[in-house]
Structures are given as C-alpha cells and as structure tokens.
Amino acid sequence: DIVMTQSPLSLPVTPGEPASISCRSNQSLLHRNGYTYLDWYLHKPGQPPQLLIYLRSNRASGVPDRFSGSGSGTDFTLKISRVEAEDVGVYYCMQTLQTSWTFGQGTKVEIK
C-alpha cells in the first residue's frame, strides 16, 4: 500500500488567519493519464466525511473558495486562506492511485 503521512497532526488556528496542512506519499500519485490521485476530506464529529478537494486541486461542489489544494508527485498541501470557526474537524488526505486506497493519519484542526 501507498503510505500517506500528514503533518502536523494537530493544528491550533486563529479565525481569520491562514492555515495549511501537508501530506506526503511514499510513491508518486501522478498517473500516466496526467491526473494526480490525491483527495482531501474534512471529518466533523457526528457527520460523515466531506470531500473538499479531488484530484489534487479541484474544489468539490459547494466547498468555499478559501480551501485550495496544491502540490505534485509526492508532496501536497491543503490551504485555508482565512480560517472560520466552522472549519474545525479532522482533515485527511487520501490517495486513490492504486487499487488499494489509503488515508493519511488525519490532522485535527481546532480553534485557539
């Protein structure tokens, strides 16, 4: 399996300030078709996970434009341009390149 490693694992944030989460894979997630198979999810307590970003940098429907995904190959970043209180939860990156998909460990974002 591809191993996904996130950092930090805990991220205290201040509303209105930017925040970023790093995700690294131990193999390139670039497919020969040109797509990079890396997604980002937010999981809030008591709710199912919510897709934020798919295929490295595409915002899912309804996701605010303060969320953005970037990176290439094995190094990726999720950025929140200005954190809002509703953004708290656990963020996960996930690779879907190989037949067996894998999540990162998760990054818990909480308000300072």
Added chain:
Amino acid sequence: EVQLVQSGAEVKKPGESLRISCKGSGYSFTSYWISWVRQMPGKGLEWMGKIDPSDSYTTSSPSFQGHVTISADKSISTAYLQWSSLKASDTAIYYCARLVGTTTDYWGQGTLVTVSS
C-alpha cells in the same frame, strides 16, 4: 434526491455474524461504485474496499481481506458489509459512499457497530 441510507446501530458479541447495509435511492444504483470506510473509536479513517453494484466486482484493502465481505444486491439497490465472526476490534463506525470515478460525492450517515462480550 440522491440518498445513501445505512442500517441502524448494532450491538453484537464476539464470534457472532453481522451484515450491515447501505441503500441507495434517487439515482441509478448500478451506475456508481460504492466505497466503504471504517472509523474505529478515537482513530482515523480507513478505506476498506469498494464494489461495482452492476456486477458485484470488488476491490479491497489487504487489511480487510478475509475478514469482511463486501457485496451488493442490485435488485434492491443495496450494498452490504458482512462478517461471519466478529471481533471486539470490529467495533467502529462504518460509512458507505457513492463514487464518481475515484471521488466520493454522497455518503451514508454511518453505522455504529459495537462488539462486546
């Protein structure tokens, strides 16, 4: 309206069998794969596997192969997770999700499975 509705919470003893379900509605069930994800208490998300309801072809994580079975009955638009012999370590919330390619768009509400003697 697209919906995935999962079966209710279960409390089981170790060694018992269990099948939980995920019923799709509001769309052509056989046109989209269904993915399953586990969250153990206090832990992160784990991808378990996925199934093509049109022909019941499945792919799954090596971590779950041999212990849990993913299946589907397209006649009633329902996907399943099934255990023949539960362990305490199966205690978790299980989510199903509809896939568009490799991306999820709709999720079930989750099913809590508690395995305790």
